[in-house]
Amino acid sequence: MTNDIIIIGGGHNGLACAAYLAKAGKRVTVLEAAEQLGGAAITREFAPGYQVSAGAHLLYMLDKNVRKELALESNGLAFSQSNMKTVALAEDGDHLVIANNSAQGAGITDADQVALQEYQRFMTRFASIIGRLHNRIPPRIATKNSSDLLTLAKTALDIRMLGRDDMREFLRIAGINIYDILQENFDHPLLKGALSMDGILGTNLGPRSNNSVFTTLHRLSGLQGINMPRGGLGAVSEALATVARKHGATIRTSAVVTRICMQGDRVTGVELQDGEEISASAVVSSADPRTTFMGLLGARNLEAGFVRRINNIRMRGTAAKLHLALDGLPAFKGLEAGLLGERILIAPDIEYVERAFNQVKYGQHSVHPVAEITLPSLHDDSLAPNGKHVLSAIIQYAPYDLKNGWASQKAAFTEQVIDLLEQYAPGIRQQIIHQEMLTPVDIEREFRISGGHWHHGELAIDQFLMLRPAPHSAQYLSPVDGLYLCGAGSHPGGGVMGSAGRNAASAILKATQKDERS
Amino acid sequence: MSGADNSGMIKAIDFSSKDHYRTKAFPSPFFTRQQAVNELQEWGRWADYLSPRAYYCSSMEYFAARNASAVFDLTPMSKYRISGPDALPCLNRLVTRQVEKIKPGRVGYCVWCTDAGQVIDDGTIFHLSEGEYRLCSQERHLDWLLTNTVGFDVTVSDETHMVAALALQGPTSCATLKAMGLEGVENMKPFDIEYFPFEESQLMVSRTGFTGDLGYELWVEPRYAEALWDRLFEAGKLRGIQAMGDEALAMLRVEAGFIQAGHDFMPAHATVRTTHTRSPFELGLSWLVDFDKPVFNGRKALLEEQARGHRYNLVKLDIDGNKPANDSFVYTTGKKLIGTVTSAIWSPSAKASIALASVKTPHGQSGEEFLVEIYYQKELKWSRVMARARVVSDVFFTPPRRRQTPPADF
Ligand SMILES: Cc1cc2nc3c(=O)[nH]c(=O)nc-3n(C[C@H](O)[C@H](O)[C@H](O)COP(=O)(O)OP(=O)(O)OC[C@H]3O[C@@H](n4cnc5c(N)ncnc54)[C@H](O)[C@@H]3O)c2cc1C
Numbered sequence: 021m022t023n024d025i026i027i028i029g030g031g032h033n034g035l036a037c038a039a040y041l042a043k044a045g046k047r048v049t050v051l052e053a054a055e056q057l058g059g060a061a062i063t064r065e066f067a068p069g070y071q072v073s074a075g076a077h078l079l080y081m082l083d084k085n086v087r088k089e090l091a092l093e094s095n096g097l098a099f100s101q102s103n104m105k106t107v108a109l110a111e112d113g114d115h116l117v118i119a120n121n122s123a124q125g126a127g128i129t130d131a132d133q134v135a136l137q138e139y140q141r142f143m144t145r146f147a148s149i150i151g152r153l154h155n156r157i158p159p160r161i162a163t164k165n166s167s168d169l170l171t172l173a174k175t176a177l178d179i180r181m182l183g184r185d186d187m188r189e190f191l192r193i194a195g196i197n198i199y200d201i202l203q204e205n206f207d208h209p210l211l212k213g214a215l216s217m218d219g220i221l222g223t224n225l226g227p228r229s230n231n232s233v234f235t236t237l238h239r240l241s242g243l244q245g246i247n248m249p250r251g252g253l254g255a256v257s258e259a260l261a262t263v264a265r266k267h268g269a270t271i272r273t274s275a276v277v278t279r280i281c282m283q284g285d286r287v288t289g290v291e292l293q294d295g296e297e298i299s300a301s302a303v304v305s306s307a308d309p310r311t312t313f314m315g316l317l318g319a320r321n322l323e324a325g326f327v328r329r330i331n332n333i334r335m336r337g338t339a340a341k342l343h344l345a346l347d348g349l350p351a352f353k354g355l356e357a358g359l360l361g362e363r364i365l366i367a368p369d370i371e372y373v374e375r376a377f378n379q380v381k382y383g384q385h386s387v388h389p390v391a392e393i394t395l396p397s398l399h400d401d402s403l404a405p406n407g408k409h410v411l412s413a414i415i416q417y418a419p420y421d422l423k424n425g426w427a428s429q430k431a432a433f434t435e436q437v438i439d440l441l442e443q444y445a446p447g448i449r450q451q452i453i454h455q456e457m458l459t460p461v462d463i464e465r466e467f468r469i470s471g472g473h474w475h476h477g478e479l480a481i482d483q484f485l486m487l488r489p490a491p492h493s494a495q496y497l498s499p500v501d502g503l504y505l506c507g508a509g510s511h512p513g514g515g516v517m518g519s520a521g522r523n524a525a526s527a528i529l530k531a532t533q534k535d536e537r538s
Numbered sequence: 539m540s541g542a543d544n545s546g547m548i549k550a551i552d553f554s555s556k557d558h559y560r561t562k563a564f565p566s567p568f569f570t571r572q573q574a575v576n577e578l579q580e581w582g583r584w585a586d587y588l589s590p591r592a593y594y595c596s597s598m599e600y601f602a603a604r605n606a607s608a609v610f611d612l613t614p615m616s617k618y619r620i621s622g623p624d625a626l627p628c629l630n631r632l633v634t635r636q637v638e639k640i641k642p643g644r645v646g647y648c649v650w651c652t653d654a655g656q657v658i659d660d661g662t663i664f665h666l667s668e669g670e671y672r673l674c675s676q677e678r679h680l681d682w683l684l685t686n687t688v689g690f691d692v693t694v695s696d697e698t699h700m701v702a703a704l705a706l707q708g709p710t711s712c713a714t715l716k717a718m719g720l721e722g723v724e725n726m727k728p729f730d731i732e733y734f735p736f737e738e739s740q741l742m743v744s745r746t747g748f749t750g751d752l753g754y755e756l757w758v759e760p761r762y763a764e765a766l767w768d769r770l771f772e773a774g775k776l777r778g779i780q781a782m783g784d785e786a787l788a789m790l791r792v793e794a795g796f797i798q799a800g801h802d803f804m805p806a807h808a809t810v811r812t813t814h815t816r817s818p819f820e821l822g823l824s825w826l827v828d829f830d831k832p833v834f835n836g837r838k839a840l841l842e843e844q845a846r847g848h849r850y851n852l853v854k855l856d857i858d859g860n861k862p863a864n865d866s867f868v869y870t871t872g873k874k875l876i877g878t879v880t881s882a883i884w885s886p887s888a889k890a891s892i893a894l895a896s897v898k899t900p901h902g903q904s905g906e907e908f909l910v911e912i913y914y915q916k917e918l919k920w921s922r923v924m925a926r927a928r929v930v931s932d933v934f935f936t937p938p939r940r941r942q943t944p945p946a947d948f
Binding site: 284285314318319320321322323324325326327328331492499 | 627632652653654685686688689690832833834836837838
């Protein structure tokens with residue numbers, strides 16, 4: 021029996037796409053290489069009895085439409101924590117706590133408070149322009165197609181509707197760096213350090229790099245409060261899988277696709293590692309664009325200009341992930357116990373963040389890294405044995421292509437990161453029962469993401485919308501008939517959103533209807 | 539004169555020197571010999587080489603090629619060696635034609651395109667020996683060729699400077715080579731490649747050229763360049779051999795109906811205005827596009843173009859009068875502007891004003907009549923004629939000796 025559609029990869033976007041396509045009546049098979057579904061939105065054991073969100077660890081961008089249309093809450097998604105605060109750690113224990121447009125502690129001034137409200141106002145406004153694009157199939161620029169023109173017109177209108185002053189400000193800042201914006205608006209070092217993290221997490225950028233305003237806006241664009249799903253981020257993927265199955269999708273794990281098969285100009289199916297061939301009239305890949313085109317389809321089956329574009333996608337991962345199994349709750353200097361379960365940052369000032377970035381330019385990891393720390397077990401006892409705890413932290417910067425390789429330097433880097441934690445939470449080293457460090461190389465291996473990149477390719481103005489992942493494969497299509505993309509490498513990029521999967525499904529339905537008609 | 543240093547000496551190309559790139563124009567390995575016969579000292583540039591525009595009189599050089607034989611220095615032409623197990627599939631993905639049809643010891647004409655199906659350049663593929671190829675073209679393409687190697691087990695190396703080459707063209711060319719001692723050269727068919735012992739090395743000969751006439755191209759290591767020139771001129775002395783520059787060649791190739799990058803089409807990689815490029819169909823090269831083979835650069839776009847229709851036709855024009863129609867606009871007889879002349883000459887052999895022109899479709903059918911707007915001056919007095927022109931399908935000059943094997947002896 022041939023399938024209508026094969027989806028490569030059971031990450032959250034592949035599963036969302038499967039759910040939408042199955043819902044629309046397509047026969048869908050999802051093939052996931054790993055033993056477990058979820059891709060980089062997964063909860064898995066990292067030490068006996070300890071579970072962690074091994075990739076993404078906070079949920080803040082989940083597409084409202086996906087959540088509603090697929091009724092994720094009725095299919096298992098629940099939250100252990102919602103609307104989390106951000107704690108910007110100070111070495112002296114006088115921390116700053118940011119919640120709902122206001123900041124407390126660390127001697128924050130009234131002027132900064134006012135500035136923060138204004139900053140949140142205009143950034144949210146600008147972010148909403150980008151946010152509205154998340155649910156639109158990116159338009160082509162040189163086009164007569166009416167829906168493309170409509171999308172372009174709508175975006176132009178969104179910008180005009182900002183009013184004269186905000187429009188001017190939007191056009192001024194959209195291409196510049198977050199360092200300048202934060203310096204213009206704020207005095208408090210902790211505040212600037214913490215806010216700059218929105219621009220640099222998951223990117224190969226420092227606060228002073230161009231494009232870091234854009235990445236900040238992208239992150240804020242989907243922001244609906246920072247939340248923690250019960251059972252970790254894997255719960256999002258599980259809920260999506262449940263919905264997909266309900267609509268009749270077949271989902272297979274431990275199914276490693278080694279080749280996308282072609283005949284003439286068309287894709288005919290896939291081949292698995294064990295030699296099994298599965299035919300389908302369409303193949304949708306949620307693997308990153310380099311894996312999809314270079315690895316699975318092969319450069320020889322593509323025209324050379326396109327190959328060059330795919331090879332030129334910037335996808336150098338810089339985020340590492342640290343998982344600790346702890347004998348008890350760590351004690352952060354000066355931090356009241358009630359705040360331990362929030363989002364905790366080590367980014368004491370914006371110069372510190374920029375200096376952490378300096379080394380990656382030259383192929384080294386940060387000497388003093390920045391960190392986003394969570395203790396998910398605090399509000400979710402399914403993750404660790406009684407009385408024990410799990411710490412999950414994103415550590416930057418740890419470049420994928422570390423000079424002389426990670427093999428010889430990973431242990432020392434891990435020690436350095438634990439030393440850093442020890443500075444803020446003295447005694448934490450003694451509490452460690454197990455530890456796991458995932459460098460971008462490990463992330464590449466475990467999640468099969470080239471370069472271990474958070475977004476399957478740097479999120480930048482020149483790699484966004486109709487340019488994402490590359491011209492001629494935007495709009496979820498590819499140069500090869502019957503091959504589509506639905507992962508984070510496509511518009512609107514990475515983060516646990518589901519938008520790419522949802523938009524891809526509608527593009528595929530449109531395209532296959534056209535095929536059937538002709 | 540560019541390329542000369544302060545002492546007035548021309549520096550030879552020296553790749554062992556780190557700053558060889560500082561030299562803007564290199565002398566070719568034939569330079570000492572060229573300079574000796576270059577009465578006009580009119581040097582032009584071809585990529586990084588000095589290339590003579592004319593040696594003593596471009597018309598006389600032209601007539602040498604049509605009536606005796608003429609020697610043109612081909613060394614500046616780009617030459618890329620393409621080898622390795624995947625050389626054939628890699629070339630097949632690069633160019634629009636089926637490369638499999640070019641057997642070892644044969645040469646084939648080809649074009650290659652961007653993904654958008656727009657011509658980057660035209661050139662020749664030399665199948666030197668089983669699986670070993672050389673691609674020759676006017677423009678430089680190393681970057682694009684290396685891009686094309688991704689995913690193939692193939693190596694591309696630039697051997698432009700490692701091979702010295704001369705074209706010997708004209709009715710007495712074969713006899714000259716025989717007199718030089720190339721035994722059996724008369725048996726070579728058009729597009730054949732043969733190897734002959736030369737000095738302590740080897741001379742590669744191909745029966746190819748850019749003149750539409752009987753002719754050969756000769757390829758040696760640069761250190762034997764001067765010896766080759768000397769022996770050729772010695773053997774050709776009584777056969778009317780002359781050196782020939784760019785200007786004469788430009789006339790010969792228009793008579794032969796050959797297109798040239800930068801004149802009849804813009805190389806797509808050097809074109810900013812994307813609508814100013816041409817597809818192979820729009821250059822009259824549909825015979826070079828083979829949709830029976832799988833993926834090749836431009837395939838998708840060219841299939842779409844075929845379905846949608848082409849924008850331009852490249853046509854050969856036979857124009858009334860004797861004024862060359864350089865850069866002229868082309869009109870219908872009803873005076874509607876439909877295109878421009880891309881190359882034009884007064885053809886001494888066809889005794890006609892001839893041109894290549896790019897006109898908008900559907901115009902350009904054989905026999906169709908146009909008006910060509912020609913501006914000319916007599917002693918600074920400018921005049922304009924609207925000359926009648928006809929689209930012709932036959933090449934302006936194509937003598938039987940072009941294909942004859944063995945060619946006539948002299
Ligand atoms: C360290 C790190 C921390 C992050 N933190 C956050 C966070 O806190 N919050 C947030 O929102 N986002 C975060 N992200 C980003 C987010 O996790 C990703 O952008 C998102 O999960 C991508 O989802 P996806 O479905 O598009 O791709 P993936 O999750 O990468 O899924 C692709 C799937 O395809 C499978 N696959 C690949 N090749 C094959 C093959 N040949 N055969 C079969 N299957 C194959 C893979 O196994 C994988 O399961 C983080 C990312 C990283 C790397």
